Amino acid sequence: MNAVSTIARARGTKRHVLPGFGLTLGFTLTYLGFIVLIPLAVLFVQAAGAGGARFVGELTNPRTLSAFRVSFETAFVAACLNAAFGLLIAWVLVRYRFPGRRFVDALIDLPFGLPTAVAGISLTTLYASTGWLGRPLAALDIHVAFTRLGILVALVFVGLPFVVRTVEPVLRDFDRELEEAAALLGANRAHIVARVILPPLVPALLTGFTLAFARAIGEYGSVIFIAGNMPGLTEILPLLIVIKLEQFDYAGATVIAALMLVASFVLLLAINLLQGWMRRRQGG
Amino acid sequence: MPIHRRARSLAALLFALLALWPRPSAAETSLLNVSYDPTRRFYAAVNKAFVTRWLAEHGQNVRIYQSHGGSGAQARAVTYGLEADVVTLALASDIDAIAARSDLLPKDWQSRRPHNSAPYVSTIVFVVRKGNPRGIHDWPDLIKPGVQIVTPNPKTSGGARWNYLAAWGYALRHGGGGEDKAKDFVGALYRNAPVLDTGARGSTVTFVRRGIGDVLIAWENEALLAVEETAKGELEVIAPSLSILAEPPVAIVDKVVERRGTRALAEAYLNFLYTPEGQQLAAENYLRPSDPQIFLAYGQRFPKVEMLTIADFGGWPAAQKKHFGDSGIFDQVYRPGS
Amino acid sequence: MADGFALARRPDRGMSAPPRVRLPLSEPALMRGAMLALALAFLGVFLVLPLTVVFAEAFSQGARVYFAALTEPEAIAAIRLTVLTAAICVPLNTAFGLAAAWSITKFEFPGKSLLLTLIDLPFSVSPVVAGLVYVLLFGLQGLFGTWLVEHGIKIIFAVPGIALATLFVTLPFVARELIPLMDSQGTTQEEAALVLGANGRQTFLRVTLPSIKWGLLYGVLLCNGRAIGEFGAVAVVSGHIIGLTNTMPLHIEVLYNDYAFAASFAVASLLTLMALVTLAMKTILEWRVGRAAAIHVH
Numbered sequence: 001m002n003a004v005s006t007i008a009r010a011r012g013t014k015r016h017v018l019p020g021f022g023l024t025l026g027f028t029l030t031y032l033g034f035i036v037l038i039p040l041a042v043l044f045v046q047a048a049g050a051g052g053a054r055f056v057g058e059l060t061n062p063r064t065l066s067a068f069r070v071s072f073e074t075a076f077v078a079a080c081l082n083a084a085f086g087l088l089i090a091w092v093l094v095r096y097r098f099p100g101r102r103f104v105d106a107l108i109d110l111p112f113g114l115p116t117a118v119a120g121i122s123l124t125t126l127y128a129s130t131g132w133l134g135r136p137l138a139a140l141d142i143h144v145a146f147t148r149l150g151i152l153v154a155l156v157f158v159g160l161p162f163v164v165r166t167v168e169p170v171l172r173d174f175d176r177e178l179e180e181a182a183a184l185l186g187a188n189r190a191h192i193v194a195r196v197i198l199p200p201l202v203p204a205l206l207t208g209f210t211l212a213f214a215r216a217i218g219e220y221g222s223v224i225f226i227a228g229n230m231p232g233l234t235e236i237l238p239l240l241i242v243i244k245l246e247q248f249d250y251a252g253a254t255v256i257a258a259l260m261l262v263a264s265f266v267l268l269l270a271i272n273l274l275q276g277w278m279r280r281r282q283g284g
Numbered sequence: 285m286p287i288h289r290r291a292r293s294l295a296a297l298l299f300a301l302l303a304l305w306p307r308p309s310a311a312e313t314s315l316l317n318v319s320y321d322p323t324r325r326f327y328a329a330v331n332k333a334f335v336t337r338w339l340a341e342h343g344q345n346v347r348i349y350q351s352h353g354g355s356g357a358q359a360r361a362v363t364y365g366l367e368a369d370v371v372t373l374a375l376a377s378d379i380d381a382i383a384a385r386s387d388l389l390p391k392d393w394q395s396r397r398p399h400n401s402a403p404y405v406s407t408i409v410f411v412v413r414k415g416n417p418r419g420i421h422d423w424p425d426l427i428k429p430g431v432q433i434v435t436p437n438p439k440t441s442g443g444a445r446w447n448y449l450a451a452w453g454y455a456l457r458h459g460g461g462g463e464d465k466a467k468d469f470v471g472a473l474y475r476n477a478p479v480l481d482t483g484a485r486g487s488t489v490t491f492v493r494r495g496i497g498d499v500l501i502a503w504e505n506e507a508l509l510a511v512e513e514t515a516k517g518e519l520e521v522i523a524p525s526l527s528i529l530a531e532p533p534v535a536i537v538d539k540v541v542e543r544r545g546t547r548a549l550a551e552a553y554l555n556f557l558y559t560p561e562g563q564q565l566a567a568e569n570y571l572r573p574s575d576p577q578i579f580l581a582y583g584q585r586f587p588k589v590e591m592l593t594i595a596d597f598g599g600w601p602a603a604q605k606k607h608f609g610d611s612g613i614f615d616q617v618y619r620p621g622s
Numbered sequence: 623m624a625d626g627f628a629l630a631r632r633p634d635r636g637m638s639a640p641p642r643v644r645l646p647l648s649e650p651a652l653m654r655g656a657m658l659a660l661a662l663a664f665l666g667v668f669l670v671l672p673l674t675v676v677f678a679e680a681f682s683q684g685a686r687v688y689f690a691a692l693t694e695p696e697a698i699a700a701i702r703l704t705v706l707t708a709a710i711c712v713p714l715n716t717a718f719g720l721a722a723a724w725s726i727t728k729f730e731f732p733g734k735s736l737l738l739t740l741i742d743l744p745f746s747v748s749p750v751v752a753g754l755v756y757v758l759l760f761g762l763q764g765l766f767g768t769w770l771v772e773h774g775i776k777i778i779f780a781v782p783g784i785a786l787a788t789l790f791v792t793l794p795f796v797a798r799e800l801i802p803l804m805d806s807q808g809t810t811q812e813e814a815a816l817v818l819g820a821n822g823r824q825t826f827l828r829v830t831l832p833s834i835k836w837g838l839l840y841g842v843l844l845c846n847g848r849a850i851g852e853f854g855a856v857a858v859v860s861g862h863i864i865g866l867t868n869t870m871p872l873h874i875e876v877l878y879n880d881y882a883f884a885a886s887f888a889v890a891s892l893l894t895l896m897a898l899v900t901l902a903m904k905t906i907l908e909w910r911v912g913r914a915a916a917i918h919v920h
Contacts, residue, residue, distance in 0.1 A: 018812050019822035024725035028737075031718050035789055036744055039755035042765060046758055062619075085664050092661040096654060104662070106905040110669055113844070113897040115851025117871035118890040121878055122672040125679055125887075129495060132671065146494045157668055179647055189646040218748025220854035221871065225878070228496060230479040238750040238854060245754065245858060246357040246482050247439045248364075254758065257751045264746040271746075272739055316863060324880055351863045364761055365771060366779045366861050489879050513881045 040261065047258035050251040058255040063231045064240065067256075071237040074148060075216035078155035083209045086163025087201070093164070094171045112161045116221025123154055124226040146228035151236065154222040159212030166208035170201055170278075203278035207271060214267040218260065314347040315549055318368035320355035320442050320532065321483030322506040326569040327372070333565060334556050338549070346549060354483035355442030355532075356381075362388070362537065369541050369550045372534040374442020374484075376400070377600040379535050388539045402531040403557035404571035407589050408443075408450045410522040411491065411500040411507045418498045422525050423454040426499060427472040434497035435477055436487045438607075438614050442532070443484035445608060447501045450528040452607070453592045457526060471617035492519070503530065504586065505570035523587040531594070676894050679887035691877075691885035692892060699865045700873035700889070703781065707869060708849040710785045711792050715845050716838070719796025723834075724826070727804040728812065738801070745794045752790045753858025756783055779861030784869065787855035792848045799841030803834055836907050843907075847900045851893060 047055070058064055093105050111119065127134045127144035134145055144150045174197065182196045220238040228234040237260060244253040319327055331348040338346055351358065351366065355374035362368045363385045373379055376394055383391045394401045412420050418431055426433050436444035448470060455469035456462070478496060481487045484506050491500040492510055499522075500507070507521045534554050541547040556562045563573035567582035579586075597603040607613045648654065681688055691697060722741060726734060744752065758764050760777040770777060777783045811833065815825040831838070853871040860867040864876060870893055877886035 018728050018809060018816065018825070020826070021725060021729050024721040025729075025731070028718065028722040028725055031721075032737075032740060032793075035786070035793060036740065039759055039790070040743075040747075042758050043751070043755050085661070088657060089661045089665065092658050095648070096658055098658060102905075104665060106901055107665065107669055109901055109904065110673065110897065113847040113851075113900050115853060115871050115890075115893045115897065117853040117874050118676060118851070118893050118897075119672065120853075121874065121886060121890060122675045122679070125883075126671055126675050128493075132675065133667070146496060153668075157672070160668060176647075183646055187646075189649060192646065193649075214746040218746070218751070220748060220750050220857075228479060228494060229481070229490075230496070233478070235479075238748045241748075241750050241754060242858065243437075243440075243482065245757070246354065247437075248357075248360045250758070253754060257748075257754050260748055260751055264748070265743070268739055268742055268746045272735070272742075316866075324876075347865075349863050349866050351861060353862060361779065361861060365767070365776070366863075367776065485879055 043254055043261065044258055046250070047254040050255055054251050055255055058252055064256060066232045067235050067237045067240045070148070070235060071217055074151045074155055075213050078152055078159055078216050079209050079213040081156050082159040082163050082212045083205055086160070086208060087167055087205060090164045090167040090171055094168060108161050108164050111158050116219070119157055119222040120154065120225035123157060123222065127153060127226065145226055146234070148234055150226040151223055151234060154226050155216040155219060158219050158222050159216050162211040162215065163205065163208030166204045166211070167201055170204040174200065200281060203274055203281055207274040207278055210267055210271045210274060214264060214271070217263065313344065313546060313549055314349060315369040315546055315553060316349045316351065316367060317370050317372055318351045318358050318362055318366060319372040320358060320374040321352055321485040322503055323372065324352055325509065326566065326571060329565050329569065330557065330562065333561060334553055337556070338552065354436065354440035357440040357482060367540055368537050369544065369546050370534060370536055370554060372532065374532045375445060375600065376531070376533050377604040378442060379533060380600065388537050389535060390538065393535045394533060397534065397554065398558065399574040400531060401533040401535060403534060403562065403574055404566040405574060406504045406530045406532065406571055407527045407591055408446050408501060408530060409504050409507050409527065409587065410524060411502055411510060412498065412520050412522055414518050414520070416520055420499045420522055423451060427469065427476060431476055431499065432478055432497040433473065433476045433499050433501060434487050434491040435480065435501040436484050437480035437482055440482045441484055443503050446528055446530040448607065448614065449597055449603065453528060453596060454524070454526045467613060467617060474618045508570035521587065523589045525590065527589045527591050529591040529593045673894065676887055676891050679883060680891040683884040687884050688888045691888035696865045697873060697889055700868050700870045703868065704850050704870040707785055707788050708846055711788045711849045712842060712846050714789060715792050716796045716842055718793065719800050719841060722797045723800035723804045726801055728809050741794050741797050744790050749791050749852065749854030750858055753787045753855040756786050756859055778859050780867060783859040784856050784867060787859045788849050788852050791852055791855050792845045795845035795848060796838070796841035799837045799844070800834060803837040807833060836910065840904060840907055843900050843904055847897060850896060
């Protein structure tokens with residue numbers, strides 16, 4: 001027991017040294033409860049109220065299933081691409097010196113701050129068959145806009161900063177002496193990279209991947225302009241929810257939303273576990 | 285400056301901003317017109333003209349707000365709280381639905397205005413791409429294998445339902461097999477539809493911007509507007525041999541205008557649509573004016589089409605239930621994603 | 623080691639000096655060049671090009687159309703609504719972030735990690751779902767629907783609904799910045815202040831706030847950026863009343879679907895400029911924090 005807590009006890013505070021616990025925690029919980037928890041609880045109640053048959057019916061509906069497939073598959077591939085390129089970009093930013101490096105580093109956060117609708121219309125214009133990139137690609141018979149490829153492009157865009165920003169600090173803190181030691185012991189460059197540098201990056205890489213994946217599944221604004229929105233082919237889950245809402249099929253919308261929510265929660269847990277692993281690896 | 289003083293001045297600035305937030309003053313009255321999807325251009329013009337006229341006649345500044353979307357979706361929104369002073373939707377059935385599900389307006393609303401409360405009418409036509417590469421000339425061409433058609437979702441869009449009924453009407457007359465053949469026809473039609481947008485404008489965007497589909501089934505005014513807005517020759521309008529007289533009605537939402545005290549304004553607004561000025565604006569926006577004289581004056585911009593009417597389908601209540609209700613014929617034939 | 627290599631000199635027969643070795647401390651120059659080129663090409667395609675397109679399209683019909691698009695009444699109404707939404711959501715979520723960070727980092731209590739997960743929840747939920755939950759609560763057929771209509775209170779299809787949906791999606795931003803920051807700072811400074819006789823308010827204002835001010839500002843910037851750019855959640859609750867319940871992102875969609883592409887991109891360019899300014903401020907902040915951290919002794 002230190003002097004501070006002795007004094008605190010003398011003052012009559014029971015458990016905590018610093019004041020304001022009750023106030024701040026109370027406010028936090030109330031705010032969180034009203035803005036987030038109660039509405040989400042209502043969603044689950046409504047989804048449950050739809051009844052088991054409706055639930056299963058919605059789940060086995062081919063349109064819903066293909067929307068799940070479209071959303072999850074494109075999100076996965078996009079997150080993989082972001083992992084690979086994110087690692088590359090983080091490497092280049094941390095380890096190489098080149099003119100404009102600071103500018104490029106700042107630019108990485110652009111997808112994070114750019115409104116999704118703006119990203120949506122600009123990507124669509126870029127990749128449409130009359131666009132700057134779309135035209136040459138169309139000449140090669142590659143169609144991006146209004147296909148799954150378009151969804152992929154949009155999701156790669158929105159997920160770009162996640163891996164870079166989680167890997168960068170770990171790479172920056174990496175102890176060069178380990179590299180030098182390995183080199184002195186006779187390892188070649190490839191060996192050093194693969195066995196010495198990359199392994200500590202794995203938790204950060206996985207965390208970034210999961211963050212990008214979670215973001216990509218729920219993304220709406222950037223995707224609906226560039227996707228074809230064709231059921232069974234290029235219809236994403238959030239769009240299906242909106243369509244059901246517009247048809248006032250609230251039961252259907254809540255069922256899908258509840259499933260998406262469960263997926264989000266699972267991913268969030270995974271992220272938190274990974275981040276804990278990351279902290280332990282760095283600390284230990 | 286210490287941080288808490290900075291925070292306080294920031295807070296003061298924010299409160300000042302909110303206090304200066306423009307609030308509709310007591311003098312400024314407003315109307316909300318909840319409309320269907322393709323009428324943005326038209327009502328922008330109408331509102332401008334009407335506001336000028338009202339200012340000249342009554343010396344009062346008014347504002348007309350617009351909301352656009354699929355007609356069915358808009359009707360449900362109004363039933364569920366979207367505070368519309370007037371509704372100008374795509375078909376009588378949607379306004380009937382508002383009357384049936386709430387007490388916002390009386391069930392005999394349609395007889396309150398001339399021409400079945402439809403100051404303008406339209407019809408259904410096809411839009412194809414330059415040169416008509418697929419050779420689309422009439423309904424049977426739409427169900428050929430490999431042809432992709434673009435049409436909106438009948439569950440949410442009014443135009444989509446007119447499209448469907450026109451197809452059904454054609455199939456009944458020329459299918460030679462009665463209802464069963466007609467059902468096969470619309471089934472084949474929707475099998476050729478890769479995507480159903482929520483509203484007519486969404487379908488137009490899909491066809492024109494996204495380049496999806498070989499033929500768009502659309503409102504006549506929407507089709508002609510698309511042709512006007514794109515490069516010359518890029519799109520062609522094809523009139524089918526048989527179509528349907530699409531009557532988009534208008535109505536006052538009594539409960540809302542009483543609550544807001546805007547009945548006089550709303551009545552004047554809807555009456556304006558029937559005046560020569562209003563009818564001319566309709567014609568300029570490719571809507572067929574109900575006034576026969578003005579229609580004659582603008583006759584050359586509208587293709588000649590033989591039209592069925594909703595009466596040929598037993599009226600909207602029967603048609604809505606039979607085709608578009610839960611487990612109706614559309615539900616039976618449309619299998620998305622498979 | 624300028625180029626990552628320590629050059630070798632062949633060891634003499636005489637073995638006078640220790641052999642120097644060529645250490646592979648960096649990739650071969652050719653590979654470095656290739657990696658750099660690939661990374662920059664990727665960023666060029668995915669970041670720079672879309673950015674350029676926004677401005678190119680915005681001005682594609684000339685400066686007059688550009689400014690007309692930004693000054694027409696519906697655009698101004700959209701801008702006002704966007705600013706109002708941000709003015710509501712950012713201070714509220716900042717207060718939340720401060721309270722949450724204070725309670726989580728300065729005290730010990732069970733269930734802390736659950737609370738952290740819950741705070742992060744809006745971050746991983748689809749914005750469409752965020753809008754949906756409020757429609758379920760306050761729409762006419764929702765939980766409070768009839769009660770709201772009876773009392774003439776409009777939430778869905780009106781500004782309060784938009785504010786609520788935006789509040790939901792921007793909730794975690796400030797908290798997420800402050801929590802790790804305050805966690806790493808610990809409680810020693812605040813405890814010292816207490817010992818010296820300060821009360822809670824003074825401690826918070828004079829001790830805590832100054833040491834977190836850059837993180838706080840960063841969080842506020844991120845929160846603001848998301849609040850003005852939110853699309854999915856607002857699209858669900860707004861009712862699309864042009865001139866009344868259309869925020870800037872929704873207005874962009876309306877213009878885009880109405881063939882007014884240059885106008886749509888004009889409004890988009892305004893939002894992009896705001897995003898770029900946020901980005902620039904954030905970078906400047908990081909440089910300052912970098913410098914400050916070098917001076918500060920923890």
